[in-house]
Amino acid sequence: MGALDEGHFNGxxxxxxxxxxxxxxxxxxVEATAAIEGAVKVLLQxxxxxxxxEGLKKTPxxxxxxxxxxxxxxxxxxxxxVQSALFPEAGLDSGVGYAGGTGGLVIVRDIDLFSYCExxxxxxxxxxxxxxxxxxxxxxxxxxxxxxxxxxxxxxxEPRRLAxxxxxxxxxxxxxxxxxxxxxxxxxxxxxxxRNCFSQIHHPSEMNMQGWSKVSVRFGLGLFANEGSEAWGxxxxxxxxRGVNVExxxxxxxxxxxWCPFRSLDAPSCNGHASxxxxxxxxxxxxxxxxxxxxxxxVAMILNSLGEDPSRKEFVSTPRHFxxxxxxxxxxxxxxxxxxxxxxxFKPRLQKNMNDxxxxxxxxxxxxxxxxIPFWSLCEHHLLPFHGVIHIGYFQAKGAEPVERSxxxxxAHFHGWKLQVQERLSRQIMETVAMIFGEDVMVVVEASxxxxxxxxxxxxGTSTATIAxxxxxSTDPTAKAMFLQTVSDCxxxxx
Amino acid sequence: MGALDEGHFNGxxxxxxxxxxxxxxxxxxVEATAAIEGAVKVLLQxxxxxxxxEGLKKTPxxxxxxxxxxxxxxxxxxxxxVQSALFPEAGLDSGVGYAGGTGGLVIVRDIDLFSYCExxxxxxxxxxxxxxxxxxxxxxxxxxxxxxxxxxxxxxxEPRRLAxxxxxxxxxxxxxxxxxxxxxxxxxxxxxxxRNCFSQIHHPSEMNMQGWSKVSVRFGLGLFANEGSEAWGxxxxxxxxRGVNVExxxxxxxxxxxWCPFRSLDAPSCNGHASxxxxxxxxxxxxxxxxxxxxxxxVAMILNSLGEDPSRKEFVSTPRHFxxxxxxxxxxxxxxxxxxxxxxxFKPRLQKNMNDxxxxxxxxxxxxxxxxIPFWSLCEHHLLPFHGVIHIGYFQAKGAEPVERSxxxxxAHFHGWKLQVQERLSRQIMETVAMIFGEDVMVVVEASxxxxxxxxxxxxGTSTATIAxxxxxSTDPTAKAMFLQTVSDCxxxxx
Numbered sequence: 001m002g003a004l005d006e007g008h009f010n011g012x013x014x015x016x017x018x019x020x021x022x023x024x025x026x027x028x029x030v031e032a033t034a035a036i037e038g039a040v041k042v043l044l045q046x047x048x049x050x051x052x053x054e055g056l057k058k059t060p061x062x063x064x065x066x067x068x069x070x071x072x073x074x075x076x077x078x079x080x081x082v083q084s085a086l087f088p089e090a091g092l093d094s095g096v097g098y099a100g101g102t103g104g105l106v107i108v109r110d111i112d113l114f115s116y117c118e119x120x121x122x123x124x125x126x127x128x129x130x131x132x133x134x135x136x137x138x139x140x141x142x143x144x145x146x147x148x149x150x151x152x153x154x155x156x157x158e159p160r161r162l163a164x165x166x167x168x169x170x171x172x173x174x175x176x177x178x179x180x181x182x183x184x185x186x187x188x189x190x191x192x193x194x195r196n197c198f199s200q201i202h203h204p205s206e207m208n209m210q211g212w213s214k215v216s217v218r219f220g221l222g223l224f225a226n227e228g229s230e231a232w233g234x235x236x237x238x239x240x241x242r243g244v245n246v247e248x249x250x251x252x253x254x255x256x257x258x259w260c261p262f263r264s265l266d267a268p269s270c271n272g273h274a275s276x277x278x279x280x281x282x283x284x285x286x287x288x289x290x291x292x293x294x295x296x297x298x299v300a301m302i303l304n305s306l307g308e309d310p311s312r313k314e315f316v317s318t319p320r321h322f323x324x325x326x327x328x329x330x331x332x333x334x335x336x337x338x339x340x341x342x343x344x345x346f347k348p349r350l351q352k353n354m355n356d357x358x359x360x361x362x363x364x365x366x367x368x369x370x371x372x373i374p375f376w377s378l379c380e381h382h383l384l385p386f387h388g389v390i391h392i393g394y395f396q397a398k399g400a401e402p403v404e405r406s407x408x409x410x411x412a413h414f415h416g417w418k419l420q421v422q423e424r425l426s427r428q429i430m431e432t433v434a435m436i437f438g439e440d441v442m443v444v445v446e447a448s449x450x451x452x453x454x455x456x457x458x459x460x461g462t463s464t465a466t467i468a469x470x471x472x473x474s475t476d477p478t479a480k481a482m483f484l485q486t487v488s489d490c491x492x493x494x495x
Numbered sequence: 496m497g498a499l500d501e502g503h504f505n506g507x508x509x510x511x512x513x514x515x516x517x518x519x520x521x522x523x524x525v526e527a528t529a530a531i532e533g534a535v536k537v538l539l540q541x542x543x544x545x546x547x548x549e550g551l552k553k554t555p556x557x558x559x560x561x562x563x564x565x566x567x568x569x570x571x572x573x574x575x576x577v578q579s580a581l582f583p584e585a586g587l588d589s590g591v592g593y594a595g596g597t598g599g600l601v602i603v604r605d606i607d608l609f610s611y612c613e614x615x616x617x618x619x620x621x622x623x624x625x626x627x628x629x630x631x632x633x634x635x636x637x638x639x640x641x642x643x644x645x646x647x648x649x650x651x652x653e654p655r656r657l658a659x660x661x662x663x664x665x666x667x668x669x670x671x672x673x674x675x676x677x678x679x680x681x682x683x684x685x686x687x688x689x690r691n692c693f694s695q696i697h698h699p700s701e702m703n704m705q706g707w708s709k710v711s712v713r714f715g716l717g718l719f720a721n722e723g724s725e726a727w728g729x730x731x732x733x734x735x736x737r738g739v740n741v742e743x744x745x746x747x748x749x750x751x752x753x754w755c756p757f758r759s760l761d762a763p764s765c766n767g768h769a770s771x772x773x774x775x776x777x778x779x780x781x782x783x784x785x786x787x788x789x790x791x792x793x794v795a796m797i798l799n800s801l802g803e804d805p806s807r808k809e810f811v812s813t814p815r816h817f818x819x820x821x822x823x824x825x826x827x828x829x830x831x832x833x834x835x836x837x838x839x840x841f842k843p844r845l846q847k848n849m850n851d852x853x854x855x856x857x858x859x860x861x862x863x864x865x866x867x868i869p870f871w872s873l874c875e876h877h878l879l880p881f882h883g884v885i886h887i888g889y890f891q892a893k894g895a896e897p898v899e900r901s902x903x904x905x906x907a908h909f910h911g912w913k914l915q916v917q918e919r920l921s922r923q924i925m926e927t928v929a930m931i932f933g934e935d936v937m938v939v940v941e942a943s944x945x946x947x948x949x950x951x952x953x954x955x956g957t958s959t960a961t962i963a964x965x966x967x968x969s970t971d972p973t974a975k976a977m978f979l980q981t982v983s984d985c986x987x988x989x990x
Contacts, residue, residue: 054582054583055582055584085876087549087550087876087916088549089550089916089918089919104921104961104962104963104964105960105961105962106917106918106959106960106961107959107960107961108947108957108958108959109957109958109959109960110954110956110957110958111954111957112954112955112956112957134918139916139918141876142917142944142946142947142959143944143946143947143954146947146954146957230972230975233972233976233979234962234975234979237976237979237980237982237983238939238960238962238979240983240986241941241960241982241983241986242958381580381582381636421582421584421634422601422637423584423601423629423634424584426599444733446736449637449638451637451638452603452637452638452641459605459606459607459638459641460607460955461605461607462603462604462605462606462607462641463603463604463605463737464601464602464603464604464637465600465601465602465604465733465736466599466600466601466602467599467600467729467733468599469599477725477728480725480729481728481732484728484729484732484733485732487732487736488732488735488736491735491736
């Protein structure tokens with residue numbers, strides 16, 4: 001067990017903090033980060049954005065650091081992690097080694113991870129379950145199973161390969177009688193800006209990832225080589241104790257990575273950049289920024305700076321997919337027509353001082369609410385998606401028809417499909433609703449931010465909420481409280 | 496907004512990876528780590544352990560690094576974190592600044608954290624909710640709310656002070672119209688080795704932390720200074736959307752830290768080390784190791800090495816509490832009597848080769864199972880508790896009385912109350928049950944390990960499971976499967 005003595009201050013193995021070889025890392029880090037920064041600037045310009053505007057100034061650096069951090073598994077060695085925590089475990093000193101070997105199955109369940117999809121460069125979420133059967137009196141520190149899984153998750157991946165790599169690393173590190181990995185993976189769908197697609201999105205509190213592309217994969221070696229083996233039976237039984245039913249969810253899918261929804265967008269006769277440019281319903285692409293091929297080349301350079309070979313067959317379409325995704329959030333013209341609304345007709349109203357409105361009329365109105373309107377947007381600080389639901393409350397004169405939900409949904413789309421921050425989104429939706437339908441508006445936006453999970457923060461399960469109020473909702477706490485109660489009632493009942 | 500340009504490669508602010516000032520940190524780190532290592536060796540020896548045995552060799556280093564990592568908040572500046580991500584957010588360019596200021600309430604919910612209790616040095620779990628109302632067009636990157644909370648969580652804390660410090664840091668960093676923090680905190684109870692106490696422990700899959708000491712605290716500044724304010728009404732309403740009902744759970748507790756269960760152990764007339772030594776039911780303390788005062792002094796030195804002043808009033812009893820806790824896990828004499836069992840009487844059986852047993856008799860037996868037997872233990876690799884439930888299955892000759900649950904509980908206690916690893920615990924319980932009641936035994940241990948959460952791994956919600964089998968359960972897959980199904984049925988129905 002000489003391995004136990006090595007690396008006294010090799011902090012990376014224990015706490016994830018690097019304490020050695022920092023001079024070397026620094027130089028490589030600076031170079032790779034700078035290269036990615038440059039590429040991200042090209043992408044932002046390709047979206048028609050001003051890279052010098054306040055919210056975007058540091059975005060290229062943020063994206064670069066997040067990507068490097070999110071793929072640091074390329075620069076970590078799983079073997080070191082395992083070997084620093086192998087313990088001889090002989091059983092009772094009295095020698096009743098009756099059970100044979102070191103004992104039975106050992107598993108760690110529900111390890112939350114994220115990884116980056118090699119087909120589209122977007123992060124995907126992973127629930128990882130690892131098990132092994134010790135042999136030769138070797139057991140490994142339980143947290144190392146999680147650490148090793150993370151090394152391979154922090155690379156550009158595809159679920160089956162991820163499972164295989166974790167398994168193989170543990171197999172060669174621990175030399176167990178058998179080792180197995182079960183992964184449940186969730187990938188963001190490729191949302192279209194039409195209503196039908198959004199029926200998949202649910203209130204973030206549900207956290208059931210409905211509407212996400214999901215696969216379960218499993219892989220095993222040694223006693224787990226055969227999927228019908230007794231060892232697998234034990235493993236799956238222990239997962240069932242926690243409500244994880246892999247047999248039922250287990251999806252057989254080909255080794256090619258068709259689980260990524262972006263793959264299905266590939267035109268059948270796709271070659272080169274043929275299907276790169278998919279303009280969003282009616283939006284005209286920017287004429288001033290870099291061309292699509294330049295954006296695709298920039299993403300290829302990012303792959304390179306992460307330590308991958310962009311010409312590897314898995315990556316051939318990746319830059320194009322990522323650009324397709326980004327292009328969805330191209331800065332729209334503000335005077336465009338939005339699903340039948342002509343914003344120009346509201347411009348005079350936009351200039352009006354809304355404080356002039358006679359509030360006595362509004363007091364006669366009735367509280368209307370439209371809840372759980374789904375939306376997607378792109379965080380302008382990290383170029384990562386955030387999504388969730390919007391609740392809109394407004395007062396309407398008696399007898400008037402309530403606003404159609406589809407119109408509110410259109411407004412949410414209009415402000416969502418661009419580089420955004422949630423605070424601004426809430427305000428913009430509120431102000432647009434006010435322009436069109438009246439001055440007493442309240443908007444609550446509830447969202448999950450991919451950037452809270454996938455860049456070193458890793459706070460799985462957090463959600464954000466923002467409130468924006470105008471008119472009566474600003475001045476009358478009772479009106480605001482009434483609307484919040486309406487949302488609460490609806491949410492509590494599973495709405 | 497000059498702050499936006501500072502610290503181009505100050506990686507700590509964005510990704511938690513330090514890239515600067517490493518030479519300085521290194522020296523301090525090495526010194527502090529070495530000091531803690533020395534202190535942990537004293538503690539281990541005080542528990543009667545051999546610090547050179549295989550499983551403990553690296554424990555002092557592991558504990559030292561975990562504690563330094565877990566208290567790195569002392570060496571971080573919240574102000575830098577906030578100021579690196581302040582964004583001017585003026586609202587719509589068209590100037591419809593109707594809502595006043597930058598908009599309404601912004602909150603981040605369900606941030607999972609852990610912290611260290613200043614009264615006993617054990618980690619406690621935190622669910623943190625942060626909100627603020629922007630002012631002067633200043634909004635902060637959403638993930639920074641989580642980052643700042645973490646800076647103060649990674650210190651020795653007490654819930655109310657933690658909430659106050661997070662709040663104050665955000666207040667001075669963002670200068671908002673108001674800022675508020677709600678914390679839900681769970682502290683491990685001080686378990687006694689009698690059965691009654693253990694009725695609090697539940698299957699780890701419930702994750703409802705029943706049986707833990709829980710407090711909810713809230714603190715606010717600016718518009719949140721008054722607990723009955725409109726701003727608080729909005730915040731609490733948004734928490735309700737996610738099922739967090741703070742009003743109901745809100746516990747008023749005095750500013751002194753009586754929430755820590757270890758405080759209640761202080762003798763009323765406690766002075767100095769009067770109540771330090773609490774031997775565990777019948778266990779005789781080691782006579783060879785360091786004295787209790789030496790152990791208490793060692794813990795005081797650890798506090799010092801974490802950057803705290805052990806003479807601060809909050810820390811006066813902390814070393815004693817931690818030693819009290821540790822002493823619970825003092826290595827017992829193997830020949831002690833265990834709640835009425837005399838192990839000596841089973842020694843001859845222990846020596847017997849169990850393979851000689853006539854299995855034809857056992858085939859007549861009936862599967863018995865005793866499920867969800869609670870246990871506590873101490874991870875010998877990290878000196879942190881792990882706990883959960885044990886399921887025991889065995890075959891018993893027809894007509895014989897089933898084993899009393901209390902006896903199995905005693906065996907779980909006997910093997911749990913010491914420095915352990917889960918794999919060994921499973922095997923030792925199995926072998927003891929076999930010695931006493933028969934050779935066909937299967938044990939499943941399900942546990943939550945504090946060390947998986949509180950030392951940089953931070954995988955909240957993971958759980959481990961281990962299987963150990965003997966006799967018929969080793970040779971007959973049907974028997975094993977039958978028992979696993981029994982556990983599954985019981986677990987699924989909420990047992």
